[in-house]
Amino acid sequence: MGRLTRRTVLAAIPGAMSLAALPAYSKKKYDTGASDSEIRIGHTNPYSGPASTYGVIGKTEAAFFNMINEQGGINGRKIRFISYDDAYSPPKTVEQVRKLVESDGVLLLFNMLGTPTNTAIHKYVNQKKIPHLFIASGATKWGDPKNFAWSMGWQPNYQSEGQIYAAYIMQNYPNAKIAVLYQNDDYGKDYVKGLKDGLGDKARSMVVSEAPYETTDPTVDSQIVTLKASGADLFFNVTTPKFAAQAIKKLAEIGWKPVHILNSVSNSVGGVLKAAGLENAKDILSAHYLKDPTDPAWKDDAGYKQWSAFMDAHFPDGDRTSSFTVYGYTVAQALASVLQRCGGDLTRDNVMKQAASIKDLELPMLLPGIKANTSPTDYFPLSQLRMQRFTGERWKLFGPIITGAVQS
Amino acid sequence: MELFVHQVLAGLATGAIYALMALAVVMIYQAIGHLNFAQGEMAMVSTFIAWQVIQWGQPYWVAFTAAIVLSFLGGVAIERVLFRPLHNAPALSSLVAFIALFGILNSLAGFIWDFDIKTFPTPFGSKPLFGESLIGTHQAGMIGVTVAMLALLYLFFRGTRLGLAMRAAAANPESARLVGIRVGWMRALGWGMAAAVGAVAGMLIAPVVFLEPNMMLGVLMYGFAGAVLGGLTSPGGAVLGGFAVGVIENLVGAFIPYVGRELKLTIALLLIVAVLMVRPSGVFGRQIVTRV
């Protein structure tokens, strides 16, 4: 269908109706889950249990597909978004995915959340040749088209982001003593690996203290105390939102002001920094690829206004200060674009083909200049980030667009 | 040495959280003889109620009082409606009822108030006490409130007729009935009080850990650990146990080489189990005496 520019996407998605009016061109081919009237999409998310904060992503996506349906669907077909709760438990994910594939007959799996949860079904979906698209996890293993041709990542992977921070540190603080707080699971460890890989030989001498925490820990205060005592002057904060807020607050309370790098998972102003205290978050560095909805700089931005209108009309209960709603919105748009380009050929092969040929896709809430790109050898649609510094009120972007180094 | 002092202080601060929870757990245990797995969720819902009242524009103390009163009534209601019918059921069935309550409260809270973190104000401010040290005014306030509550409860149970009646009802329901004590209502009262204590715990813990439906998961576990360490029959012991757990965990994490960082929780629990080997009813608990 040719290159998709921002304009086409902005016009196409809200205006799918115009395309739906056209007669379905080219021959129609369907696999299970697609028909003349609907496309079934499978999804799992932790709607309950300790990871339930991420459940809002699924709810945003459901609202988005409702909107698409109201506007006539994609190429005239309604989207049936079937989303199940796996409570972040891999055995439950296996059960739910088998249900989606074998009982509900979905065409593809979309934006399933978590690394262990997706690992549990990784082999299964590739054996069954089900498109496993835009996995909501930053692990590097999702960009392996040679061995797992049906699984595709989405966001810049954690190791890349860690390496970007390492490069920044080497350039600006080459003699820093680094203390790391990280969540004791794949996500946390991936970031740390990225940082250490990026620092190379100097990692051993620069990283003076590492403190892991579990999600069942009530606070991370003890870890912060240990890290401060190590004498570090740079703090790498690899935490999920709740613990990030706790850490930032604790740092201020004990009067420790190191150079503070915060991972992109928890850099939401409304969701994290405000709770921690905006003054306490001043001068924190991070990187991101999405626009922060609470940043007044985007007030008149067309993309922001589109997202805002979507939230007002279709997800009024959604948290407008959380980056998760922006995340869900953006990735759902990417899927809509892929399905759009499939036209009438809704076979799983074609879905995968279209997903692996995204060229310079610009989406409303991506930072300007950041585009999604895939190819048969590159299964990371997003691999660009920009660094940003918190002014005490908002994130100020600086530096160029950096492309992550860890590719498939 | 400085790190040691800091870790102990930080441990006491976190321990205050565990101590509050342990107190609520032991109180209910004394009133009904069961361990309330839903105690954390009850405290969480109470805190959300307070938060909601604040959102509606009321000052902190109005919200605080409202939460305590509503929690008390809620506790009484839960006992009368849910647990009275189960009172003759085997202990395990009651346990499952608690688990069910846990699930219901957690799910309801998430449904009503969502899962993003919210700030909850503290009446004590968050300045550091003693200058740059690691005990803030809020943490000091928490410790103070815990001790005060302990004292109040002690006075209530030892010094008032109602307290005496409640102790009698828990110790020997049959005889208590024979002397005219309304055992059912004593139990309900115990639940109400435990719910109220839980509400205070929740409202003091939330400023530190941030308010969200899953905030009490870890706290409850550590609260149990503290209660067990101190002894389930001793409120004072449970409070001390809570503080001990906080300090032990911090010291393990900071000072045990190689494994301490990653196995903080494991080692802390191991130590508690080890203590139980020596004192099977907790450090301050009464030894269980079975008459043959």
Add this chain to the structure above:
Amino acid sequence: MTFPARAVTAVAVVAALPAPLLVSSFVTFQLTLVMVYGLAILGLNLLTGFNGQFSLGHGAFYGLGAYAAAVLIDRWEVPYFCTLPVAGALCFAVGFLFGMPALRLQGIYLALATFALAAAMPQILKFSPLEPLTGGVQGIVIAKPDPPLWLPLDADQWLYYFTLAVLLLMCAGAANLVRSRTGRAIMAIRDDPIAAAAMGINTALYKTLTFGVSALYTGVAGALGAIAVQFVAPDSFTFLLSISLLVGLVIGGVGSIPGSLVGGAFVLFVPNVAEAVSTGLAGAIYGAIMLLVIFVMPTGAAGFARIALARLATARHNRVKS
């Protein structure tokens, strides 16, 4: 067993045999998991239901058995059916060792000590020095066992029958144990430990043995579970699993072998039912169903069945009399 119990069991086994050939692959998978959880709950039942020792930590043994199977299959290419005895033996040893200090603890304190074990399990599994063995936070992926070539079954069906065979074997073992002198001793310890000791029963030995056997059963269930799900990770074995096993135990009926399977079915299917009713309030609905079941059947499904049968018998008796 009494006649009605035997009849019901026979009917159940007969009904279970053709099931995978009649239902879809996915339902076969679910039924396999029901059997796995049922076996795990049976293990818990032996300890708590028949011996009166509370355990809130059986998820740890399940996880241990699962990891044992996973490591054996993935690292050392042991055939899957050989992993079951190894998992069982390992869990027996650990259970027995745990049972020894557990002798000192009573009731609630034992429950919380076992709960501590379950709570610490994920952390132990993620422990870095063990990573080459356990796969750390990444977990271990297991290949699905192939059915023997001479059987016209697919992998899911074969796994179902394999699990069914193991389950029947172990249920028979449990039933035998319960009926034997050892079983009577075990139950005597539950009913009145002091009287049992006074009668000359070596309570310490029997209690630790029961702990071991109970862990063995749950460990084998864990191994079967790992093979069925084809993946193990620390996040699969949190304390929530232990809680589920306990719920299944009570709902099915404490002290009832067939009840364990009812419990297994409950913890697998009812959460799905709750989710179907409302995604937002799934947990609340699950909890409400649990409460309802507990109110109506405080002694679990097996207890309810017993009471119902007793009432029927009394009614028949009264009719005959008059």
